[in-house]
Amino acid sequence: MxxxxxxxxxxxxxxxxxxxxxxxxxxxxxxxxxxxxxxxxxxxxxxxxxxxxxxxxxxxxxxxxxxxxxxxxxxxxxxxxxxxxxxxxxxxxxxxxxxxxxxxxxxxxxxxxxxxxxxxxxxxxxxxxxxxxxxxxxxxxxxxxxxxxxxxxxxxxxxxxxxxxxxxxxxxxxxxxxxxxxxxxxxxxxxxxxxxxxxxxxxxxxxxxxxxxxxxxxxxxxxxxxxxxxxxxxxxxxxxxxxxxxxxxxxxxxxxxxxxxxxxxxxxxxIDVATLQPTITFGYKPDQVKTISEIAGTPIDQIYIGSCTNGRLEDLRIAAQILKGHKLAPNVRGILSPATPKIQQEAMREGLIDIFMEAGFCVTNPTCGACLGMSNGVLADGEVCASTTNRNFMGRMGKGGMVHLMSPATAAASAIEGKIADPRKYL
Amino acid sequence: MKTFGGPVLFLDRGDINTDEIIPAKYLTEITKEDLKPYILEDLKLPGFDPKGERTINARVIVSRANFGCGSSREHAPWVFEVNGITAVIAESFARIFRQNMFNCGMAAIELPKADLDLIFSHAGDSDASMSIDIEAGTLIMNGGGKQKSFSFEISPFDKALVLAGGWVDYADKNY
The missing domain is CATH 3.30.499.10 (Aconitase, domain 3)
Known part of the structure; x- marks a missing residue:
């Protein structure tokens, strides 16, 4: 055997x-x-x-x-x-x-x-x-x-x-x-x-x-x-x-x-991926997922790109590709936390950080940051975050806050539109 | 060895996670005792009050499937320990939480859903309490003038950890 x-x-x-x-x-x-x-x-x-x-x-x-x-x-x-x-x-x-x-x-x-x-x-x-x-x-x-x-x-x-x-x-x-x-x-x-x-x-x-x-x-x-x-x-x-x-x-x-x-x-x-769509969580458990067509348009207040799930160079490249030439919608704020100094430095060399900053993102130092609401990027009661992190538990990013988990591409598209948005139209 | 049993706190929902048991913002505390006021602070359940008498008096928690999912934080068992809760009974546990309980010399006991349904029928009894015998693998539920006995299994390793009072002393002696 x-x-x-x-x-x-x-x-x-x-x-x-x-x-x-x-x-x-x-x-x-x-x-x-x-x-x-x-x-x-x-x-x-x-x-x-x-x-x-x-x-x-x-x-x-x-x-x-x-x-x-x-x-x-x-x-x-x-x-x-x-x-x-x-x-x-x-x-x-x-x-x-x-x-x-x-x-x-x-x-x-x-x-x-x-x-x-x-x-x-x-x-x-x-x-x-x-x-x-x-x-x-x-x-x-x-x-x-x-x-x-x-x-x-x-x-x-x-x-x-x-x-x-x-x-x-x-x-x-x-x-x-x-x-x-x-x-x-x-x-x-x-x-x-x-x-x-x-x-x-x-x-x-x-x-x-x-x-x-x-x-x-x-x-x-x-x-x-x-x-x-x-x-x-x-x-x-x-x-x-x-x-x-x-x-x-x-x-x-x-x-x-x-x-x-x-x-x-x-x-x-x-698992056959050929028919998959961008997938996003909607509740307070990571198994509560919907396809983008079911959830597009959901209001958000903050976009967070980073974490051990999606704060790597590849993730920053995908998000920047979508964000290039766009601005954050006026109703939202955006935070980028590159996962390591090497990633941050390479993202600067490639001009990715410029794209994020020109779009209106705040770029922090490498840290776990907003993901678990311990330091920066905490949500207020009732606020909603489009996030590339891994956990959407109630209160995770701040008491009374709500997190929708998604890919960096979906997060970037959502930043542009100020609501959960389909990244495919920007690719 | 710790003592097990006493008044029961019923948490009738599956997938209760470690962020609900102890929010991450309190992970900056260096001592277990400092965690005490924050037990189950972010858990929202009908009729449940994290500061209520039932929570304060509890020595045992009874819950449903996948209890303790999420983070690896041992602060979750610790916040129970410093509040006098040394046993959790549930249909199933997340792996890390379950091991953390036994590693601290506490008990995470799994029972079939049918047994839990019977135990949950005492949720309205103000005198609901449980006595637990780890070595015999039995627990007795008391409440509303009724009594019912259940048997459970924990692995020989987990039992040894409870008897040794935790993993550090056991490991230092054996490895």
């Missing part, structure tokens, strides 16, 4: 099975940010266990509220900063070098096929785009990960998604994943890995695959996983060229993590 990608990774990282059904895995990367890590650090100090299992396998960033907005957030940043220095964690990204964790860490080449990755952040599933098993966990699991380099999991079953067809004009990875979540529901993949296959995924860039895997958690999935291929190798090549004689050699090595043809799946779901 063949194995899924997650099964192969579990077998290669198994430390032991302390109880039937529970597997303790060795970790290749423990990722940290300033919201969920400081309490773990404090607790380790309190227990007289202020140690790290391997400083080279721990990566840390200040991203949720940065630069700090008040004494509390400055304290969180300081706890993380002091800890990184104390334990010689070289891959620590402070103000100026920092950006949204799930964009920054892949950009630095930290995630490789076959890796086990944890972080005290639910959107850690993003990193499965590289053919890794990457799972969000809580602060206690993070604490043990930092201390011991292990984490316990129930062996997840896997749902195979065969995604085939050419994406129609104006339809992107974000629309595909919103469509999938709408189809299977917010707990359709609970305790499951979502393994993505098919021609649509093969044709996707790493950025698009990250958008796809980023929202696996919104269906309850433990990790999204894409199959490592030459696109993966090309993305990682600057970081791995010393390790392999050629790209073909890297691909041959990484292919060991591809699922076997006779792997056994909990469920197989076929």
């Amino acid at each position: 063949g194995k899924t990608t997650a099964e192969k990774i579990f077998d290669a990282h198994l430390v032991n099975e302390p109880f039937p059904g529970t597997k303790v895995l060795r970790l290749d990367a423990v990722l940290c940010h300033e919201i969920t890590t400081p309490i773990a650090i404090d607790d380790l100090i309190r227990r007289d266990k202020d140690r790290v299992f391997d400083p080279t396998k721990i990566k840390a960033v200040i991203d949720h509220v940065t630069p700090s907005k008040d004494t509390k957030t400055a304290t969180q940043a300081k706890i993380l900063r002091d800890w990184a220095r104390r334990h010689d964690i070289k891959d620590f990204f402070d103000v100026g070098a920092n950006g949204v964790c799930h964009a920054l860490f892949p950009e630095r080449g930290f995630i490789r096929p076959g890796y086990t990755v944890i972080m005290g952040d639910s959107h850690t599933c993003t990193h499965g785009a590289f053919g890794a098993f990457a799972a969000g966990i809580g602060t206690t699991d993070l604490e043990v990960g930092i201390l011991k380099g292990v984490c316990a999991f129930r062996q997840p079953k896997t749902i195979k998604f065969n995604v085939n067809g050419t994406l129609p004009k104006g339809v992107y990875a974000k629309d595909v994943i919103l469509h999938i979540i709408g189809k299977i529901g917010v707990n359709g993949a609970t305790d499951r890995v979502m393994e993505f296959h098919g021609s649509t995924i093969n044709d996707m860039t790493m950025e698009s695959r990250m958008t796809l895997c980023n929202m696996a958690i919104e269906a309850g999935g433990t990790s999204g996983i894409c199959q490592p291929d030459m696109t993966t190798v090309d993305y990682l090549w600057p970081f791995i060229q010393g390790d392999f004689a050629s790209k073909e050699a890297a691909l041959a090595d990484y292919s060991q993590w591809r699922a076997d043809a006779d792997a056994e799946y909990d469920q197989t779901i076929e």
Whole structure:
């Protein structure tokens, strides 16, 4: 019997099975940010266990509220900063070098096929785009990960998604994943890995695959996983060229993590993207989705482009292509948060930032920003945001506020019209 | 080991998420105790008051499917813990929330919908309370002069975490 990608990774990282059904895995990367890590650090100090299992396998960033907005957030940043220095964690990204964790860490080449990755952040599933098993966990699991380099999991079953067809004009990875979540529901993949296959995924860039895997958690999935291929190798090549004689050699090595043809799946779901339309959420759960034709014209107050879902260069390019030569409608305000300094700098070089600013957008530094209403871009009671983020829970972007999740293209079109709008007429 | 059981808070809706349990703006607090006033602040349910007596007195929460979905924030179990709530009973849980509960030595117990329907029939009883025996895997629902017993299963690992008082000490001893 063949194995899924997650099964192969579990077998290669198994430390032991302390109880039937529970597997303790060795970790290749423990990722940290300033919201969920400081309490773990404090607790380790309190227990007289202020140690790290391997400083080279721990990566840390200040991203949720940065630069700090008040004494509390400055304290969180300081706890993380002091800890990184104390334990010689070289891959620590402070103000100026920092950006949204799930964009920054892949950009630095930290995630490789076959890796086990944890972080005290639910959107850690993003990193499965590289053919890794990457799972969000809580602060206690993070604490043990930092201390011991292990984490316990129930062996997840896997749902195979065969995604085939050419994406129609104006339809992107974000629309595909919103469509999938709408189809299977917010707990359709609970305790499951979502393994993505098919021609649509093969044709996707790493950025698009990250958008796809980023929202696996919104269906309850433990990790999204894409199959490592030459696109993966090309993305990682600057970081791995010393390790392999050629790209073909890297691909041959990484292919060991591809699922076997006779792997056994909990469920197989076929998705034909040829008929997809731009897809947008309408309620307070990510599985409440409508097509653009059903929801166009819905009033909005704010447009937010950014986050670990859609704050990458590819996203900025698509939005700028639509916004070029246009202005924000007078009834709305727009905020752009490029996900990392590298993305921001490249967007400036390409003239994308000019396009956003000429349209009337406010451009912030790289940060998680408005997505979870912790720092800037918070909505007032009754306000509505067209957002490229991943969660539309009630109050998420501010008490009494409402969020419609959508692609950067739909967000850009909505910015021009001041209401939810179809991007296809601008392409 | 923590104690489990006491007055019940009924939250009759599926998909109650971590943002409703503890909004992100409070994640800047460094101590668990500071989270206490903000329990379930953004949850809107008919008849539910996050500051009400029922919330304050609760030791057990009973809810529906996919409880605790959304963020990985362990602040969600913590805000329950500092308010004296150490067990949540639901039809199903989001993975991270469920593990966070056990990692803190608390209990996330799954029951079939039919059992939950019977338990929810006590939602109107002002004296609704529950006693929970983790080792035996049984819970007794009391209210309105009636009593009913239910059995449940938690995994051997999760049971070990509850008995050990959490994952950190267990892991440090064993790995």
